[in-house]
Amino acid sequence: MRGNQVDTKLIAIVSSVLLAGAASSAQAARQYTEERVPCARYEENRSAFFGDLHVHTRYSLDASTQGTRTTPAQAYDFARGAPLGIQPWGDQGEPGRTLQLQRPLDFTMVSDHAELIGEVRMCNTPEVDGYSSWQCLLYRHVPRGAYYLFNFMATMKQTHLGMCGEEGKKCREAALMPWEEMQTAAEQAYDRSEACTFTTFVGYEWTAMQSESGGNLHRNVVFRNAEVPRLPPDFIENPAANLLWDALDRECLTPEGACDALVIPHNANLSAGYMFSGKQDDGAAMTLDYARTRARFEPLVEVMQHKGASECFYAAAGGGDELCAFEQQPTDNIAVYDAPPREDTGFVRQVLADGLAIEQTLGVNPFQFGLVGSTDTHLGAPGATAEDRFPGHGGAGVPALKRVPPGLPDKLEYNPGGLAVLWAEENSRDSLFAAMRRREAYATSGPRISARFFGGWDYPDDLCDNRERISLAYAGGVPMGGELSGAGQGDAPMFMVVASKDPGTASVPGTPLQRIQLVKGWVDDQGETHHRVIDVAGDGDNGADVDLATCERRGEGFAQLCTVWRDEDFDPGLSAFYYTRTVENPSCRWSQRQCVAAGVDCRDPSTIGEGFAGCCAVEHRPVIQERAWSSPIWYHPPEAQVQNSVLRDTLT
Numbered sequence: 001m002r003g004n005q006v007d008t009k010l011i012a013i014v015s016s017v018l019l020a021g022a023a024s025s026a027q028a029a030r031q032y033t034e035e036r037v038p039c040a041r042y043e044e045n046r047s048a049f050f051g052d053l054h055v056h057t058r059y060s061l062d063a064s065t066q067g068t069r070t071t072p073a074q075a076y077d078f079a080r081g082a083p084l085g086i087q088p089w090g091d092q093g094e095p096g097r098t099l100q101l102q103r104p105l106d107f108t109m110v111s112d113h114a115e116l117i118g119e120v121r122m123c124n125t126p127e128v129d130g131y132s133s134w135q136c137l138l139y140r141h142v143p144r145g146a147y148y149l150f151n152f153m154a155t156m157k158q159t160h161l162g163m164c165g166e167e168g169k170k171c172r173e174a175a176l177m178p179w180e181e182m183q184t185a186a187e188q189a190y191d192r193s194e195a196c197t198f199t200t201f202v203g204y205e206w207t208a209m210q211s212e213s214g215g216n217l218h219r220n221v222v223f224r225n226a227e228v229p230r231l232p233p234d235f236i237e238n239p240a241a242n243l244l245w246d247a248l249d250r251e252c253l254t255p256e257g258a259c260d261a262l263v264i265p266h267n268a269n270l271s272a273g274y275m276f277s278g279k280q281d282d283g284a285a286m287t288l289d290y291a292r293t294r295a296r297f298e299p300l301v302e303v304m305q306h307k308g309a310s311e312c313f314y315a316a317a318g319g320g321d322e323l324c325a326f327e328q329q330p331t332d333n334i335a336v337y338d339a340p341p342r343e344d345t346g347f348v349r350q351v352l353a354d355g356l357a358i359e360q361t362l363g364v365n366p367f368q369f370g371l372v373g374s375t376d377t378h379l380g381a382p383g384a385t386a387e388d389r390f391p392g393h394g395g396a397g398v399p400a401l402k403r404v405p406p407g408l409p410d411k412l413e414y415n416p417g418g419l420a421v422l423w424a425e426e427n428s429r430d431s432l433f434a435a436m437r438r439r440e441a442y443a444t445s446g447p448r449i450s451a452r453f454f455g456g457w458d459y460p461d462d463l464c465d466n467r468e469r470i471s472l473a474y475a476g477g478v479p480m481g482g483e484l485s486g487a488g489q490g491d492a493p494m495f496m497v498v499a500s501k502d503p504g505t506a507s508v509p510g511t512p513l514q515r516i517q518l519v520k521g522w523v524d525d526q527g528e529t530h531h532r533v534i535d536v537a538g539d540g541d542n543g544a545d546v547d548l549a550t551c552e553r554r555g556e557g558f559a560q561l562c563t564v565w566r567d568e569d570f571d572p573g574l575s576a577f578y579y580t581r582t583v584e585n586p587s588c589r590w591s592q593r594q595c596v597a598a599g600v601d602c603r604d605p606s607t608i609g610e611g612f613a614g615c616c617a618v619e620h621r622p623v624i625q626e627r628a629w630s631s632p633i634w635y636h637p638p639e640a641q642v643q644n645s646v647l648r649d650t651l652t
Contacts, residue, residue, distance in 0.1 A: 031430075032428065032429075033225050033227075033260070033429075033430055034225040034258065034430075036192040038426075039194060039196035039426035039427060039428055040194040040195065040196070041426060041427075042425050042426045043426070045470045046423040046425055046435075047423070047424065047426075047427075048422070048423055049107055049199075049422050049423075049427050049432060050106050050107075050383075050420075050421050050444075050448055051079075051105050051109075051382075051383070051419065051420050051422070052079065052107075052374050052375050052382035052383045052419060052420065053108075053109045053111065053201070053203070053220060053222065053264065053302075053372065053374045053420050054109075054220055054302065054374030054375060055108060055109065055110050055111055055377055055380065055381075056068070056111065056112055056113070056205075056376070056377060056378045056379075056380065056394075056395065057070045057071060057072050057075050057380040058070055058071060058380070059112040059113075059117045059120050059181075059182070060112045060116075060205075060378065061113060061147060061150050061151065062113070062147055062151070062378055062396070063378040063380070064124070065139070065147040065399075066147075066378065066394045066395075066399040066400070066401050067087030067088060067400065067401040067402075068378060068380060069087070069089070070086070070381070071181070071185065071380070072110045072112075072181060072185035072186070072380075073181075073185040073188065073189070074380060075110050075380040075381070076185055076186070076188075076189035076198075076200060077189070078100075078101065078381055078382065079105040079189075079382040080104045080105070080198050081100070081101055081103075081104040082100070083099065084098065084380065085097070086379050086380075086391065087379075087400050088400050088402055097391060097404065099379070099389075101383055102386070102505050102507070102508065103448070103505065105383045105419075106198065106199065106427055107198065107201070107422070107432055108198075108201075108382045108383070109186075109202070109203045109220070109222060110182055110186070110203070110380075111203050111204055111205045112178070112182065112205065113204070113205050114175075114204045114205065114206060114232040114233070114235070115154040115155070115236050116150055116154055117175045117178040118164070118168075118170075118171035118172055118173070118178070119160070119161065119163075119164065119171050120178070121175065121177060121178050122136060122163065122164075122170070122171060122174045123135070123136035123139040123146075124140075128174055129170055130163040130164070130165075130170055130171075130174070133162070133163035134163075135149075135161045135162065135163045136163060149161075154207065154236055155207055155209040156211050158235060158239040159236060160236060172231060175231055176230075176231065179231055179232060182204075185200075186200040186226070187226060196426055196427040196428055197427070199428060199429055199432055201222050201224075201433075202223045202225075202226060202228050203220060203221050203222045204220070204221055204232040205218055205220050205221075206218065206219045206220075206221060206232075206235055206238075206244050208240075210271070210272060210274040210333075213273075213336065214334055214335025214336045215270070215275070215333045215334070216266060216272075217241070217265075217271055217274060217275055218265075219241070219244070219263050219264060219265050219266065219298075220263070220266070220302075220374075221233075221248070221263055221264075222261060222262050222264065223259065223260070224258075224260035225258060225259075225260070225429050227257060227259040227260075229259070233247035233248060233251060240281035241281050241294070242281060242293065244263065245297045248261050248263070248297065262297060262298070262433075263297045264298070264300045264301065264302055264372065265302065266305070266376075267301070267302045267304060267305055267308065267309070268301070268346025268347070268348070269308050269310035269328070269329050269332070269345060269347065270307060270308075270331070270332065270334045271333070271346045272332050272336075272346075273332065273342070273344050273345050275346045276351040276354065276367060278354055286358065286362065286366065288362050291358065291362050291364040291365075292364050292366075294366040295364060295365065295366050295368060298366075298369070299369065299370055299436060299437055299438075300369055300370045300371070300436055300441060301348060301351075301370075301371060302372055302373065302374060303371045303373060303443045303629055304327070304373035304374075304417070304418030304443050304444070304445050304629075305373060305374050305376040305418060306375055306376050306377065306393040306395070306397070306414050306416060307376060307395075307414060308329040308413065308414075308415070309326050309327040309328065309418075309445065310346060311324065311326075311348050311581070312324035312349040312350070313328075313342070313343040313345065313349075313350070315343070321533055323581070323583065323625070323627075324347075325621075326445070326624065326625065326627070327415050327445070327624070329341060329413055330413055330619065332346075334396065349519065349521060349531055350529070350531075351367050351369070352367060352521055352577050352579075353521040353530070354367060354529065355367025355369075356523040356529070356575045357527050357529055359636075360527055360575070365634075368439075368634060369439070369631075369632075370439025370442075370480070370481045370631035370632070371441065371442055371443045371579070371629050371630070372421075372436075372442070372443050373417070373419050373444055373445065373629075374418060374419065375393060375418070375419075377417065378393055378394030379391070379393060379394055381393075384416065385416040385418065385445075385447075386416060386446070387416060387446065387587070387588070387589060387593060387626075388508065388590070388593055390409065390410070390416045390590040391409050391410075393410065393414065393416070393417065396411075396414075397410040397411050397414050398410050406610040407598075407609065407610055407611015407613075407614070408612060408614050412617060412619065412620060415589075416446055416590060417446065418443055418444055419443070419444045419446060419448070420443065421441060421442050421444060421628075422435040422436060422441050423440040423441070423452075423479065438481055438482070439480070439481025439482075439631045440481045440631065441480070441481065441631050442628055442629060442630045443628065444626070444627070444628040444629075445624075445627050445628075446626060447502035447510065447511065447584065447628070448502040448510075449499060449500070449501065449582055449626075449628040450499060450500040451499045451580065451582050451628040451630055452473075452479070452480070452496075452497075452498040453479065453480040453495065453496075453497055453633065454473035454474070454477050454479050454480075454496045454633075455477050455482070455484050455493050455494070455633040455635075456476045456477020456484070456493070456494055457476075457477070457484075457486065457487065457491050458476055458494070459472075459476060459477065459494040459495075459496055459564050460564070463564050464496065464498070464562035469496065469562075473496050477494075477496075479633075480579070480631040481631040481632070481633070482633055482634075483633070483634045483635070484633060484635045484636075485636070485638075487572045487638070489572075491570075491572065492567050492568060492570040493570060493578075493635060494564055494565065494567075495518065495564070495566075495567075495578060496563075496564050497516050497518065497536055497537060497561075497562065497565065497580050498560075498562045499513060499516055499537075499561050499562075499580075499628070500513075500559065501513050501557070501558070501559050501584070511557070511587050511626065512544070512557025512584065512585050513538060513557055513558040513560075513561055513583070513584055513585070514538055514540060514542055514557055514558070514583050514585045514625065515538030515542075515561075515582075515583055516535075516561050516563070516580055516581070516582045516583070517534060517535055517536065517582075517583065518533075518534045518565060518578060518579075518581075519531060519533050519534075519579050519580070519581060520567065520576060520578050521577050522577075523574060523575055524574060525573075536563050538557075538558055538561050538583075540583075542555060542556060542557060542585070543555050543556075544556065544585035544586055545623075546588055548588070548592065548623070549596065550596065551587075551588035551596055553586070553587055555585060557584070557585040573637050574637065575634070575635065577632040578632060578633050578634075578635075579631065579632040580628075580629070580630040581628070581629055582627060583625050583626075584625055584627065586623045587624060587625070588622065588623065588624075589623065591614060591615065591620060591622070592620075592623070595622070598612055600612050600616070602616035
């Protein structure tokens with residue numbers, strides 16, 4: 001049975017049998033690794049839960065030296081809908097600005113930098129030994145100077161400062177209280193009732209830098225439940241990714257314990273090409289053991305955050321996929337600002353293809369990543385992704401320690417960030433963590449677009465018209481993050497692609513969808529990588545645009561899109577991956593919105609007030625098209641499928 005010849009009734013029968021068998025597995029999915037009440041809402045076909053896995057509070061040095069006072073508990077309250085006061089602060093401690101989400105998140109993780117939480121507490125707490133040291137005096141009186149000094153020592157020299165004592169013992173002891181506070185805040189905010197309204201994860205950021213290039217090698221560590229190490233394994237003690245994995249293996253993944261963890265590399269657009277170089281951290285050739293361990297610990301990668309997008313590279317001179325220009329950074333690292341991005345900087349599309357090439361040699365794909373987004377906020381404001389109320393996120397951006405800077409509130413190249421979306425049966429730690437582990441996840445650039453992606457061999461062309469299409473898609477194939485197997489002679493994979501626009505709110509309606517694109521990548525017999533972008537639904541030439549003088553959107557779009565696409569060029573002997581990119585109609589970027597609000601007219605220099613020169617800069621992109629990226633679906637030739645089966649057995 002192929003294509004139009006598929007008997008939909010037969011698929012429905014098969015589906016009912018498989019789903020009946022899934023009932024027992026559903027019970028297994030509700031075997032929690034920690035005590036909680038089962039969620040009242042449990043969906044076999046899974047629901048989309050929106051969250052933020054990259055959030056900094058007052059315990060991150062780069063946040064605290066810019067005036068952030070948000071506690072972990074306040075960050076979780078903000079994610080649930082409470083207002084949040086942010087810097088600059090008045091003489092009586094009153095906030096100069098207030099933020100509030102229009103819609104709460106479903107899940108959040110505070111991810112403060114592990115390396116300096118002890119130093120931050122020491123320098124802010126008079127009763128802690130070291131408070132009066134010259135380093136802490138610098139921290140309190142010249143905070144931006146301390147930001148550079150402390151970070152340089154921790155991330156470039158992998159050492160604590162002198163006030164930490166022998167081997168950094170004092171600062172490690174000082175870190176115990178903040179780490180405990182993070183755990184307590186996560187526990188108190190986690191809804192363990194049957195309502196399951198909000199989920200928290202305990203986690204942190206491992207803050208690695210490539211010392212020669214300034215490449216950002218940061219990673220976020222997510223723990224499955226409240227069972228976590230005494231202190232988070234950091235970069236100072238574990239100055240390479242494989243050492244981090246070893247530390248987590250040693251301190252968390254013990255056979256007798258409930259501790260479990262996964263690692264999410266930051267978007268690699270600022271890694272100078274070192275995050276996914278195809279080599280080990282020391283520059284040696286990648287080994288099978290290294291590739292296996294990386295695949296085991298790192299099932300996801302961050303493709304979007306406030307420091308830009310890292311889906312794909314766009315070279316204006318060379319043309320190509322113009323949608324790759326979306327939020328592309330002007331540099332390839334976080335420290336050396338005159339190094340422009342390159343195709344091999346660490347853009348995910350190429351990294352996914354490189355993983356297939358490595359698999360041809362080693363038999364293991366170390367870059368088989370699902371995709372998520374997050375904010376990387378340094379205000380303790382998870383999910384603050386709205387383009388129409390962006391105050392800047394701090395961190396490497398514009399600080400507002402003493403006053404709100406005039407003009408644009410952040411560097412022109414930065415943006416409000418993205419969201420992580422997980423397809424899970426319920427809003428609990430175990431269910432969401434399992435979704436991350438199996439890569440049934442996707443990223444958005446901020447909007448709450450709903451996106452689904454399935455691959456199989458026998459989907460009927462009219463599957464989108466079937467009310468049971470999701471059940472049938474699961475029964476007859478795999479969702480995003482999965483692997484296709486079982487190709488026979490004459491087979492070609494078929495994909496069901498579904499998306500719905502962000503419904504928005506009463507005051508801020510969502511933007512219509514323009515189109516869905518499918519991106520295919522593959523490796524040929526000579527080991528060369530290729531990719532192709534195909535419009536599969538919607539209309540890229542729908543005429544929609546935006547009035548730059550008012551930011552009013554014009555033109556029609558789509559509330560929903562669904563299609564079934566067959567890869568007619570499929571070669572069963574070549575490994576391949578497929579993912580989707582769902583694109584909204586054009587809208588004004590945050591910077592253009594603020595330029596319009598300030599009355600800037602680039603034709604009249606007298607209207608360009610202090611701090612608004614960026615509105616008229618050549619590099620300013622006033623219009624964006626927000627989007628969602630699905631995790632890929634992979635295909636492996638039959639001989640590779642056997643090797644991957646062995647690997648999966650090893651990982652589980």
